[in-house]
Amino acid sequence: MNALAPFLIPLDVDPQAAPDPRHILKLLPRPVLIIGSDGVIIYANQASELSLNAVTGRGVSELFPSYHADLVRNGSYTTLLRSNRGDFFEAVFAPLDEQQYVIDLRPCIEAPATHPQDNFDELTGLVKRNSLLSHLSCALDGGQASSSVAIHCLDLDRFKMVNDTLGHSVGDLLLKKVADRLKAACRPDDVVARLGGDEFVVLQHDVEHTAAAETLAARMCDLIGRTYVINGNTINIGTSVGIAIGADPSIQASDLLRNGDLALYEAKKAGRGRFRIFEPGMDALLLQRREMEIDLRRALALKQFKLNYQPFVNVVTNRVDGFEALLRWEHPVNGNIPPLSFISLAEENGLIVKIGEWVMRTACIEAMSWPQESVVAVNVSPLQFKADTLLETVASALNRSGLPAHRLEIEITEGALLDDTDNVIQTLNALRNLGVKISMDDFGTGYSSLSYLQKFPFNKIKIDRSFVAGSGADSEAILRSIASLGTSLGMAITAEGVETAEQMARIRGERCTHAQGYLTGRPMSMDQIPAFLAENNLKEGAL
C-alpha cells in the first residue's frame, strides 16, 4: 500500500481530501478499458497502455483476438481473454450505461487450466462448438428483437475425395484455406467456427433482413467454390449452406443450430453448391423421416417385410420363366409402404444391407416351395456391393435354401457400376461363377452406358417401362435398338411394364425375349403362385 501512496495522492492535493477517482483509475496497476458498444476503446488506463498497448480509438478485438461483441451485450460478465501478446486475463465486463462498458482485466499469473486454446480449433484457429454455442447463447439472450442473428451451417462438397486422392496433409491445408476464405467473407464481429471434419458454422450478427443472410451465404458459396492451388495441385470443391435465422427471442442456441442443419440437409438435397433457409416444414419432414427410420429399424425384427412376386413370361414359348421378388413393407399403422418411399432412406442409413440379406434369403427359400422350377429374380442395391458381403450373402442363401444357382437371377442397376467399377465387376464375375444369372435392370433411364454392357456379359437386359408404354416413334426406336443390341450381344431382353395386348404385339415384333407387366401377371403373394402357374399352363399358347 505504501508503495502506491505517492501515486494515489498527488502532492499538491490536500492529503485529507478523497483522491480523485479518475486519477485512481489512471494509475491503477492493472489494465482497465472502457469501450463503446462497437468495441472501440474510449478510455485506456496507464497499465493497459503498458501491458496491452491499448490506445483510444483502436478496436478491443485487436488486443484480444477472441473478443467478441456478444461479451458486452449481456450485462456483467466474466470471461477469460488472451491478449495478442499471449497473456491471459480474467476479464470482467460491466455496463457503464447503454453505450459504454468497463472491462476490468486481472492478469492470470499462470495459464489457466481451462486453457482458452481449448476453445480454438488447432488446425484452423477457428472457435470450436462450445465456444460457438456460448457466443450464440449470448447473442440470443441479448434479446434485441431489432437485430437478430443468423446461423449458417456449411459442409464441403467433394472434400472426402480430396482427402482420399491427395492425402490428409493436403486436406488439412485445404481446410485452413477454407477457414481463411470464410473469415474473408464475414464481418469482423461474425463468428466462424469449425465443428470438426469439414463442418463449419458461421454466426452472423445484426441480420436485419433475410436478404443479409442470403447475401453472406451466396458470398460464401462463391468464395469456397473458387479454385484452390495447394502444393502444386489445383483443387475444386464447393459448399452447401443451411441458414437458420434467430428472430424469435425464445429460441435456444441448440435449436437454431439444428434448424441450420436441417436447412443444410435440404440444400444438399436440392443439389450442392447452394443455400437454403430453414422453414418450419423442414422440421416436420425430418421428424417424419426420423420416425420412419426408427420403424424401419424395427421392421425386420418385427417381420413386417414380405415379398410379392411378379411373373415374367418368355414371349417365344409363352411360359412363365420366373418371378421377380418385390419387397413390401406392411406397416402396422401406416399400411403398405411402397419401396420407393423407404428404399432411399434405407440406403442412406445403411439398413439396406440387412434388408437386402433378408430379401435374398427369403426369396431363395420361398422359391424352393414353388410347384415348378421357375427362376427367382432378386434386386440388389448398389450399396450391397459396397458392403463387400454380397457374395457371401448369396452363397449362403443358396446353400441354406438348397436352391440351385441357375434358378437365381440377380438384378442390378447401372448405379452399382458407377463407382469402383472394377471391384463390382469382380463381384459380378464371382457371382456368375456360382452359377447365378445377372441382369441389368431399368436400362435406358440412367447413363445407359454401352461400355457397361461390354465390361460384363449380362444374361439379360430389362428395358425400362417408359419405352414400352411410350407409343411414339422415339420410344419404339429406342426399344428396337436396345433389343437388337442385346440380341447381338447374346443377352435376353425383358420388356417391363407390358400392360396391353398391343404393347405385347409390339415387343414381340422387336425381338424382346421376355415380357413383364400387368398383362402377363400382377405382383402376387407367395400362396397365389401355384394357382397362377396352373392357370397359366392351361392358357399357354393363348397369350
Next chain:
Amino acid sequence: MADGIYRLIYYSRNHIARDEGAFATDIEEILEKSRANNRRDKITGALLFNGGCFAQVLEGPLSKLEAAFERIQQDERHGDVSVLALDQIDHRSFPNWAMSFIGISDVHGKRFAGIGVSSGFDPARLGGDAIYLLLKELAIEEEDAA
C-alpha cells in the same frame, strides 16, 4: 516439388467498377498492392486486362505463387477465376513485371494506352506464345460480353 520456379496462368472476370474513373482507381489499387507483395515474394509476370477481365501470368516459387493466388481468390473484385495452367518452368518468361491493356473499348483504351510501354510490356516475349494469343482472345471476348 516445392523447389524451383512455377508458372501459374489464370484469367478472371472483373467485378470492379464500370465507371471509367473508378475503374482506373481500382486497377491502380490492385496493381499497387500486388507490386509490393510480388516484389517481396520474388514473383514476376504479366497482367493483361480490359473492361471485362484480367488475365495474369505469375512466375515464382510455388508457395509464394499459391499465397498470391489465394489473395486473388479472396478478392471479391475477381470472379469466375479459371486456372489455365500451373507448371514448373526452367526459367522465367517474364523476369520483370509487365502489364498491358488489351481491350478494344475506346474509353479505357485511351486511358491505358501508355501502360504497356511504361511497364515494359513486350508482346514479342509472348508474341510467339500461344498463351498470349489465348489470353488476348479470352479477354476481348469477355469485353465484348461485358
